[in-house]
Every structure is written in structure tokens, then in C-alpha cells.
Amino acid sequence: MKFYRMTVLIGIDDQSLKAGAREIEALLNQELNRSQLTDEVNVLEAGSLGFFGTGVTLMVYPGQVTYVNVKLEDIPEIVEEHFLKGRQVSRLTMKPSLTRGYDFNYRRRIVLDNSGLINPEDIEEYIGTGGYEAWEKALLEMKPGEIVEEVKQSGLRGRGGAGFPTGLKWSFTAPLEADQKYFVINADEGEPGTFKDRLIMEGDPHKLLEGLMISCYAVGATKAYIYIRGEYSLCIERLRQAIEQAHEYGLLGKNIFDSGFNLDIEIKVGAGAYVCGEETALIESMEGKRGQPRSKPPFPGVKGAWQKPTVVNNVETIANIPAILRNGAEWFQGFGTDKCTGTKVYTILGDVMMPGLCEVDMGTTLRTIIEQYGGGVKNNRKFKAALVGGAAGVFLPNSLLDVKMDYNNLREYSAVLGSGAILVMNEDADMVDMLWSVIRFFRHESCGKCTPCAKGNELLFEIINEVRQGRGREEDLQEMVRISEAMQQTSFCALGQSLLMPIKSAVDNFRQDFLKRMK
């Protein structure tokens, strides 16, 4: 292995590519070559570096110097001044007010521990961090039942939103005798405000693959699918490449490590339907049908894809598996709270200084996430609300900023953690408008299969439109809650059941905003 004096990470994601990251990278290499620095300075492509709205971002080690909004014309100066002469180009570094004390929390990261640090397109770099050791250990040293037990012990719960214990889910499928079982990764990330799975897949695709391989072996699935939404083109490209590399390295295919175990992973691309995030709708879509949910039971774990036992898990959930196997369940329990172990990846957006993502221990408060990782509310405005968990989430007021967030604790406040999206609104935001936007979303995404959801959404949209246009009455608020309660009790799947939370929390916590529209 070669040692370099300096390492430059260039963040490659959708945004930076648009801002010309490839051109900048090419010029950077050219300039380094011209200054004869190629043996001293190493340029590495990384996934998203965790900043947004900063164009092309370079991070230079040692020192973690962060250059933002880098343009082609800046490159000769950076090479000459910083890399050759050792003087930072301060006009391009991230504002100290933003980076001071900013902590990426790499020490406590599990699923994003490599993201932004290694080249996601090179399997060797993943292997260099200890990658695929857990897969080898699982296959050669452990029995499937032991893996299921280890995951159960770890306390890992599904990170897609519902928080169902992962090991328990597996234990329904693992003992079944079947000529074929399937494992499906739900990468149909569509919850508004959520892009954690995209960053995991873009930043460290091999971690997801390794987790998936272990999971397949644990439940006895020999065929796996990753169902990705059609809009995530970079994820699709990187995962396809990662699967190819894994085949070349003998980590996938027939008789892996001479263990007798066979496994294939295939990518299925979605076509734009929020409801396909629901596991039975996702399975329908995979089979080439309209993505409408199935009746449960039977649950997919017993009868799923093509009527065979099928486990469906979220990307973030499975990205935890390699670390659990490598370090043990007890180590994993060292993260998070008693009832909710591990970490959670949040996306922080809206009216904050630094929209982006963070991975922190379960149980971290909303205040810490917003202030420490989101940089606080921007433009010196006051915090008003946070929509936590996406459109199917809850509008949390100021008074709940210090609640420890995990799957159990939030439930006591009639809230959910959901997908981990945190949309921050300042004092200027109007909850009538926000709720209108949420209801419009569900109305559009309702799949039309069951009457409560199809009709209920229409009714709710009519009412919120009236309120928004100043023609509402106070009784309408109760009516919206009543309708969404009925939908929660009678809708076929989680989509129709979800509206109660945003509606009730908006109406209960921000009633004044609604009454103001009625005068």
C-alpha cells in the first residue's frame, strides 16, 4: 500500500455531479500531475460528504479542511497554495461558523462509518475497512440459526418506519421448508424528506450487499432482490457495479467459499409509486403488477414473492448487519437506549443552517439533532415545528424538543420516529399550508384499492382546501380528525392509516394557525 502526504476526498453525489465534480476531479489530477504531486497527494472519490447546497466539495486530510462550491478556476490555486505550499485557501473553506465544533460523529457511526471516507466504486476499499469479513465468518463459522439469534439479541429493529424487531421477523421465515425463499431489500425510499437510504447506497453500496448476503444465509434465501425507486439512478448504477465486483471476488454466485451456499442478487427498478414502500405492494410491483397492497395474513414471511416465503427489510436495517456480526450483539447494545439499540440515520432539512444527514445513537433528542447537526434554525428565526418521520409523521412543537427519540419513547407522545426525516419549520411557517401539502401528497399517492383511503383522502383534501381558503369552520378540524381516525381503523394498508398522525398533531399543537384562517 502506498502512503500519501495528503488525501483529498471529492464528494460524488447527484448534486456535485451536476455542479461539475467530474470535470473538477479531472483538472485536479491534471494540475497535481503538472506540479509533480501525484506521489504525494491522493485524490479519492467518496460518496456524499454530508453537506448540501455546497456544490462541489473537497475535504482535505490531514486537518479535515473543507472546500465548498469549488469551481474549475479555483483548482490551480488550491493545488499551488495548499498542496504545494501548505497554505489553505481560506476564501473557499467552509465558513468557520458552520464548521466550528461541527462533529460528523464518525466515532458513533455504524451504517455510515465509511460514507464519505472510502471510494464506493472500489470493492478493495470496502474490504480494506474489514468489509466482507462478517460474510466469511457467517458462512464458514456460523449456523443460520445462530445468526438469527445474534440479530435478535442485538435488539435491531426495522429502520423503514415501523420499528419491528428484525430478528423476530427473520425467525418466522428461517425455519420454513420451501423449495425457494426470497430476501428483498426495500430501497423504494419515497417518504418525503427522507434520503438516508440513498446516501447509504451511494456512499457504501458494499455494506448493503454484505448485510444482504448474511441475511439471506440466515433465513435460507438463495435469491435476493433490491427494489430501488426509478429516480435513484446513481444508486442503481453503483449497486449494479458492486454486485458485479462481488461476483468477480467470489462473494456471490454458486458454492460461495466452498460452503455449498448459492446466492444471486438482482436489482428491480420501481416506476414511481409511494405505496410500493409498503412491503406487499412492493412484492406485487416486483412481480410486474400494479403496486397495490395485499391482504395480510398471510404475511410475506410465509407467502410473499411468487407465493414463496419472503423477508422484506429496509436498506438501513440491513446495513447494520455486518457490524453486528463482526462485533457481536452486546457491542450493538452499547448504542442507543434500552429498548431501542443502535443508531439512527436522520435527514435534517427545511429552515436549518445546514440541511444534511447525521447518524446518531437512538434516543438522541430532537434539539441536539437540529442544533448540533443541522446547525440550528437559520436566519435567527425561532423554531416553530418539526415534521418528524416524513409525510406520515408528526408535527412536533417546541415543548417536545427534548424528548428522547426512539421507537418506544415517541409513542408515549402519540408520535413516531418513522423514516427519520426531520423537516424543521420556523415561526413564519403556516401549519394550514403545511397540512394541506401533506394531505395533497397522500391524496395523490393513495393507490385506490380500498374505499376508506381513496374516499377519505378526497374528503380531507376538500376540507383542508376550504380551511385554507378561509371558508372553514372550527368543526371542520374535528371532522378531519374523525375521518382520519376512521381511515386509520379501516384502511387496507399503512398509507391510509397514516394520515391521523399529521392531522391530529397539526390540529392539536397548532390550533391557532387554523383558527386564524377562519376569521
Add this chain to the structure above:
Amino acid sequence: MYEEIYIKYSPEQENLISILHDIQDSHPQHYISEEAIREVSEYLRIPVSHIQGVLTFYTMYSTRPRGKYIIRLCESPPCFLAGSEKILAILLRVLGVKLGETTGDGLFTLELCACLGVCGNAPVMMISDTVYGDLNEEKIISIIEKYQGGQA
């Protein structure tokens, strides 16, 4: 007619969604014609009605001819909070079309879409496969001009 696409996929229903994606991508007007539906129906041996049902269920497919570039503006809550309604008004004005319509020169079709997962840069739109974030009037005009000039 779609032999190049069929080579990639065995004639099974599970490949319908991928085949439809490829057919739509291969058409200069980014849509799936009735003729194409009939062909796929024969290849996969599944009824036309099933394909119609699937096609109209997913928002990424179109059964009507569209422009060379499809502009999809996100209208989900995070982009809404960041002013997507204003952005929509600007796009409607700059392009001179109604929602869902195609510009007279056949270049752009304007559509709305749900969250694209790039909310750190809200408000966001997608043109073909490229995402554009932190939109404002100035940016929109320069992006549209770039496509009009054929540089995209």
C-alpha cells in the same frame, strides 16, 4: 421492433416494469404507444388490459407523447416549505405551457412529482435524469436556456 430490449429480459411478467422503462426511454417522445403495448402483450403473453393497468398506475410512465426533456418539479412537503409553488409559477411562465403540456417546440413537458430524495437542496426539479436544486428564478432561466441551446 423492440428486439434489443427483449434480449435483456426473459418473457416473464416480472420483467414488465423494466421493459416498459426501456421502451419509454428509447422513444424520442418518452412515452409508450398503444402499438408498443400490443407488442409487449404478445412478447410476455399477458393481456393488454394488464399492461394498461400497470402503465397508468406508475407516475414515471406516460401514454401520451411528451417533449424531449421532461421537467418534474417536486411538490412534496419539504419542497413546498421551500417555495415550490412559486417555482411552479415561474416554470409555467418561462415555458409558456400548462401543467402536463409540452412546449410548442417539442422540447419540454412540465410535470409535478413526489419527493425525489434530494430535499437538502429544496426546492428541487429533475430534467431527464438530472436533478437541479436550490431553485430560484435566475437559476431556472439559465437552466432552461442551456437546454434550449442544446448544451445539456
